[in-house]
Amino acid sequence: MTQTPADQDRIRQLTEENESLRQQLKECQKLSSVGVLASSITHEFNNILTTVINYAKMGLRHRDDAMRDKSFDKILAAGQRAARITTGMLSYARSSGSRQEPRDLVELMEDVLVLVEKDLQVHRISVDRQFASHPQASVNASQIQQVLLNLIINARQAMEPGGRLTLKISQNTDTGFAEIAVQDTGGGIPPEKLPQIFSPFYSTKQADDQGQGGTGLGLSLCRDIIESHRGRIRVETVVGRGTTFTLKLPAVQSVQSATDEANSAVGQPPLSRAS
Numbered sequence: 001m002t003q004t005p006a007d008q009d010r011i012r013q014l015t016e017e018n019e020s021l022r023q024q025l026k027e028c029q030k031l032s033s034v035g036v037l038a039s040s041i042t043h044e045f046n047n048i049l050t051t052v053i054n055y056a057k058m059g060l061r062h063r064d065d066a067m068r069d070k071s072f073d074k075i076l077a078a079g080q081r082a083a084r085i086t087t088g089m090l091s092y093a094r095s096s097g098s099r100q101e102p103r104d105l106v107e108l109m110e111d112v113l114v115l116v117e118k119d120l121q122v123h124r125i126s127v128d129r130q131f132a133s134h135p136q137a138s139v140n141a142s143q144i145q146q147v148l149l150n151l152i153i154n155a156r157q158a159m160e161p162g163g164r165l166t167l168k169i170s171q172n173t174d175t176g177f178a179e180i181a182v183q184d185t186g187g188g189i190p191p192e193k194l195p196q197i198f199s200p201f202y203s204t205k206q207a208d209d210q211g212q213g214g215t216g217l218g219l220s221l222c223r224d225i226i227e228s229h230r231g232r233i234r235v236e237t238v239v240g241r242g243t244t245f246t247l248k249l250p251a252v253q254s255v256q257s258a259t260d261e262a263n264s265a266v267g268q269p270p271l272s273r274a275s
């Protein structure tokens, strides 16, 4: 059957609408995942304000220099912690566009951890950071943060109190891929459910006491995002033992490490670097 120019226009229009709706869905999912953290972040701000208020009172009451210095130090640290959270939240919520640029994956992970740390603490989940190197990949930072947050929240929801979240970041120099693993000690995924977990709207989560169930969109969008970065997402799971999601992203060499390598090839030491 031949397509008329009118058919072709209609197809083009529907394709554009489809793309725009997918983009909107991604943005909505991004905000809904941060919604899961709203209560823990609000509690964290309450704690920060309590610290600020108590040390301000103490500084006013005790007029000796040592006590005032201590009070200012505590107030400053609390203020800086609050600023890290709001900066993290603003950068997470920023509309992502489609621009990709080289970013340090460890830094992206740390920015996500600032948002989710309190939630993990409330649920008594310990975090083991195993960052063997600082690989860079050309990414849309906000989208990759969305993937990391989804995987970490899924991991937390799969675990009982006392669970352990292991985060690994490394670079596989043979394949040229940077790898990120998010590993939990939760209940695992039964073999009959495994084929469905990346399907849109597939969720096994019931609404909890705050009315938050699953949308079933997290993993499907994670896969979309990783594939749009020419990467891979893989899952390994053992029922009763836990689950590991591994992301592979094509690594890019940072200007600095390229210079170091070139220097060492001609027998010069790498430039020293402030950290």
Ligand SMILES: Nc1ncnc2c1ncn2[C@@H]1O[C@H](COP(=O)(O)OP(=O)(O)O)[C@@H](O)[C@H]1O
Residues within 6 Å of the ligand: 150, 154, 155, 158, 184, 186, 187, 188, 189, 197, 198, 202, 203, 204, 205, 213, 214, 215, 216, 217, 218, 219, 220, 243
């Ligand atoms: N770390 C995990 N451990 C166990 N099951 C998981 C894990 N991550 C995802 N799942 C399963 O995959 C389903 C789909 O996940 P997702 O797409 O993020 O949707 P949602 O979290 O809204 O349910 C979950 O409902 C759960 O059954």
Ligand SMILES: [Mg+2]
Residues within 6 Å of the ligand: 150, 153, 154, 214, 218, 219
């Ligand atoms: Mg999820």
